[in-house]
Amino acid sequence: MPATLTSVDAEGFGRELDRIRDEVIESLGERDARYIRGLIAIQRKLELGGRALLIASWFPPAWITGTAALATAKILENMEIGHNVLHGQWDWMRDPKIHSTTWEWDTASPADQWKHSHNFVHHTWTNVLGKDRDVGYSVLRISPEQRWHPIYLAQPFYNALLALFFEYGIAIYDLELERIPSGRKDPKEALAQLRAVATKIRRQVVKDYVAFPLLAGPAFLPVLLGNLTANLARNVWAHTIIFCGHLPEGAEVFTEDRLEGETRGEWYVRQLLGSCNIDGGGLFHIMSGNLSHQIEHHLFPDLPSNRYAEIAPRIRALCERFGLPYTSGSLARQAASVWKRVLRMALPGPRQRPPATAPPVKTLGAVA
């Protein structure tokens, strides 16, 4: 049931959220700093341990545990650490080693490019068709408002491929190539970005598929395969978690008229309606980079992720009070829901309606 703005006291909702935000910021301190430093230390030790075990991978259990440790380290590095540091969640500590302006991560996208496309474009225009490029990542049809094309018949297949090579998909996606023909993107800029991506990929590839395997000597092949497995596992996991953030049943997609004169309260409501949480335990939340608290993350993208679980019950209660939906479900349910949507939207329909003909009335902004 779409929540319309007229039925909701968006400003009252926004004021309550601002209060929660202020409270969290006021209470940031030693405990939070210990959390992120401790996590970074654990992640680096896991990585070192995993790589050390892989060198001994002529012994099969060493290969399995080494690969698992490395995959876990890579997931932590990308999700709970990299993604959140690059959001500026830890900038308040003023530690140049853990700061959004100095951080670089183990993925194909250079941090600067990713920060623009993710922090600015996606988090500002969340789920607005034609503005938020993350809606379908410019290759998937995930809403009936996107015009159908026969190419989408193949989208279940290429979505699976995207999952495997997610980091490269994101890096190419950040180049905004689809904006070049219309002149909204300077091809020279795209080329410079492509060079930066290529440099980064070269380093990553040399490290995981040449340097460490060579270091292992006779275990060259098992180390290479272990590193490949860890990278693929990280990609599939990241893809799964991220797609569960905005695509399951219940997440709404908006048309551009929704943005007209949007107030802070309405922005909060749009972030809430466009995001879905995943239920799980503490370890699951950390492994998902706390994107399992996608709602809290989208309301407060720069609050430290370790605080999302703490404020989640208050946000949920607030939604109940204001009559707003708070979408949450198990990983299996949300992932199944995502795939159902990808499969359904591969076919024409259900009620094709291009955004241009969407009613310009603001209160009908929510359409999904």
Add this chain to the structure above:
Amino acid sequence: MIPKRATPSAARPGPAILRRLAAAARWLASPLLPEDYLGLINPLWTAGDLCGRVEEVIPETADAATLVIRPGRGWVVHRPGQWVPIGVDIRGRRHWRTFSLSSAPGRPDGRVTITVKAMREGLVSNHLVRRTEPGTVIRLGRPEGAFVLPESPPPRLLFVTAGSGVTPVMAMLDGMLGGAPAVEGPDVVLVHSAPTPDEVIFGRRLRSLAARCPRLRLYERHTRAEGRLRPADLARLCPDWTARAVWACGPPAMLDEIAAHWTGPTDRLRVERFRLVPTVVGSGGRVCFTRSGREADADGGTSLLAVGEGAGVLMPSGCRMGICYSCVARLRSGRVRDMRTGQVHGEAGDMIQTCVSAAAGPIEIEL
């Protein structure tokens, strides 16, 4: 683009094989640095983020303590009299302050000391004096400052200090007189003010040094009983004071008076001011940090450095008193007020010192 994680070790000369190994290690650690992993074992091994470990905290007076610090890899040996920026994490946030090094350079144990007086409402000084345990890792900057002894000290010296102003002088005295007190050498007078005998920082050490070393004359001024030291007192205690090379460190009023009564050559009077005294409060305005995309409202009495730090911008900083130029940044638009002089200045493209500049209206700065 902002330079990322510059590696100071890259330019270090050394055998080619070591350089190659270091380069290989950087490939293996990419996108991090090898030292990010070394730091897991010992934080003192990270040269890019120079650290020190507090190994001892020695109380000096009721509200002052000496911190004995083992500096990490990358430490630059200081000159006696210099200060060093110290970065301390308090409630998770890093705070930078500068403190004079109170030890002579080149101690056999490789350690350095700072001596800190807890100021009333001083967040960092209180933390260092009262709540710092041995083992704490702190951040260190580069030793800086021109309040130093020349390579070969002049034959006659006078030090005029008050309160914690004695700390840089202690490093100088230690260097000149700390070893076996030879009879030969410069003639030194130290006139030091403190409220009471108990509140003299390094009181026992100075008194025993003066007792052992005939070349050092020590005058303690206990201001609660005797009142503040005046230039006339100085002339009485040390009649040839204007003929000596003078180092003075203490409260601004004392330094101003000494400077006003100084009749010797200007290059022979060296003063060190500990605290920046903002004399003018300007109008303030919206500050836009263009690189980080942050914005904040600034009042006319807060430095852009403090405004930026408050807004979570990674501000370069050093002395925080307008002398070291570690904090300079390019002004893109607007004008700033020099908090020391009140002068309003700044044109687009100027490099301004964020630690002594306040916004005079809305500004944009490239940070």
